[in-house]
Amino acid sequence: QQKVQQSPESLIVPEGGMASLNCTSSDRNVDYFWWYRQHSGKSPKMLMSIFSNGEKEEGRFTVHLNKASLHTSLHIRDSQPSDSALYLCAASDTGGLSGKLTFGEGTQVTVIS
């Protein structure tokens, strides 16, 4: 069963606009969320991680986490064409034996000029 759900599946954003992506885990053991960005033909690169309730900002990127609902969101402001990529949300149970990542199926973001 899919334990990490992402929405929307795809998103078209005008250059300079705001992109908002959502992610929810159904696994109550999860305690860490990761946002990865994967450009076409490349491997995933970690953008941001969050494990505390609240908000974290790094440059144009902001992540929110609600631990009670296991929901996280990623917001990209002033979107640039180089932000066009697959955005993957992953969750991990860092207290677990392996700390493996469980990924959602991603949100494909396209920034148009």
Place this chain on the structure above:
Amino acid sequence: NSKVIQTPRYLVKGQGQKAKMRCIPEKGHPVVFWYQQNKNNEFKFLINFQNQEVLQQIDMTEKRFSAECPSNSPCSLEIQSSEAGDSALYLCATRQLNYAEQFFGPGTRLTVL
């Protein structure tokens, strides 16, 4: 930037052939993960190691998949008898022992004809 090395970058095999791919972890990263990303962007965790020991793995009941991380040699993932459904991007990720972030290599794209 990730310093995880994966070889080969591309691998083409016929059905029933053996496919082997390798991963050299980033220096100082004793924990190694293998993931499979299919063409629908679905990620599947396969196996992970801490040094040479398996921490967790999926049920490779068909025993077609095997992996190892020998001391002083690259880690490897091998598919004994490739099937069309094995066509995917195989990603190796590594991390430090006490830091949860995983760093991905460029992947090996396997195509089974």
